Amino acid sequence: MSRVLVLLAHPALHRSRANAALADAVRSLPGVTFHDLYAAYPHHHVDVAREQGLLRSHDVVVWQHPFYWYSAPSLLKEWQDVVLEHGFAYGDGGTALRGKRVLSALSTGGPAAAYQPGGYNRHTIGHLLAPFDQTAHLCGMTYLEPFVVHGVGQLSEAGLREVAGRYRDRIEALRDDGAGRNGGMAAGGMA
Numbered sequence: 028m029s030r031v032l033v034l035l036a037h038p039a040l041h042r043s044r045a046n047a048a049l050a051d052a053v054r055s056l057p058g059v060t061f062h063d064l065y066a067a068y069p070h071h072h073v074d075v076a077r078e079q080g081l082l083r084s085h086d087v088v089v090w091q092h093p094f095y096w097y098s099a100p101s102l103l104k105e106w107q108d109v110v111l112e113h114g115f116a117y118g119d120g121g122t123a124l125r126g127k128r129v130l131s132a133l134s135t136g137g138p139a140a141a142y143q144p145g146g147y148n149r150h151t152i153g154h155l156l157a158p159f160d161q162t163a164h165l166c167g168m169t170y171l172e173p174f175v176v177h178g179v180g181q182l183s184e185a186g187l188r189e190v191a192g193r194y195r196d197r198i199e200a201l202r203d204d205g206a207g208r209n210g211g212m213a214a215g216g217m218a
């Protein structure tokens with residue numbers, strides 16, 4: 028079994044539909060550590076030693092967040108900036124994360140069709156997530172196929188439940204050392 032660390036970054040979880048449902052689907056799973064960054068660090072003072080300790084003791088890291096301005100809410104960026112230090116995550120002696128796996132799990136307001144070359148966001152989600160992919164790569168980690176929930180505003184309650192179920196399956200597969208590739212891109216509840 029792999030140990031999975033889910034890092035949730037949502038600044039207003041009480042108003043969330045998608046991330047709240049995804050969080051509820053995985054927060055109590057055995058072998059999964061669920062860590063709400065905005066709850067832990069309301070003033071954005073990230074405890075670097077604590078976070079590095081958590082990273083050391085897990086095999087799979089999940090960056091779960093709503094897509095904000097084609098990226099993550101700012102606390103996840105702060106977390107990356109201060110936790111993924113030289114000498115820990117990269118550079119001389121920076122080998123702590125080598126061989127671990129990273130999953131981006133995110134929700135978007137825009138529908139899947141918007142994230143295409145002809146769509147109004149012009150780029151694919153994979154293209155827009157390149158900084159996350161490359162961050163993982165520089166740290167010697169494997170960047171997995173992202174889990175994306177598109178078009179949250181158009182998602183029915185049944186669609187939301189279906190997506191949350193597929194997220195739980197994906198996290199369990201990663202924990203159980205499956206390929207972890209089931210349940211990838213979701214578009215308004217449809218694959």
Ligand SMILES: Cc1cc2nc3c(=O)[nH]c(=O)nc-3n(C[C@H](O)[C@H](O)[C@H](O)COP(=O)(O)O)c2cc1C
Pocket residue numbers: 037042043044045046047092093094095096097098134135136137138179
């Ligand atoms: C500050 C902000 C920026 C956003 N930027 C994007 C964006 O770049 N692309 C997009 O598709 N949706 C964007 N959205 C919509 C959110 O991604 C969407 O509301 C969220 O994924 C819904 O998840 P939740 O129910 O967990 O809050 C943005 C929303 C906010 C508040």
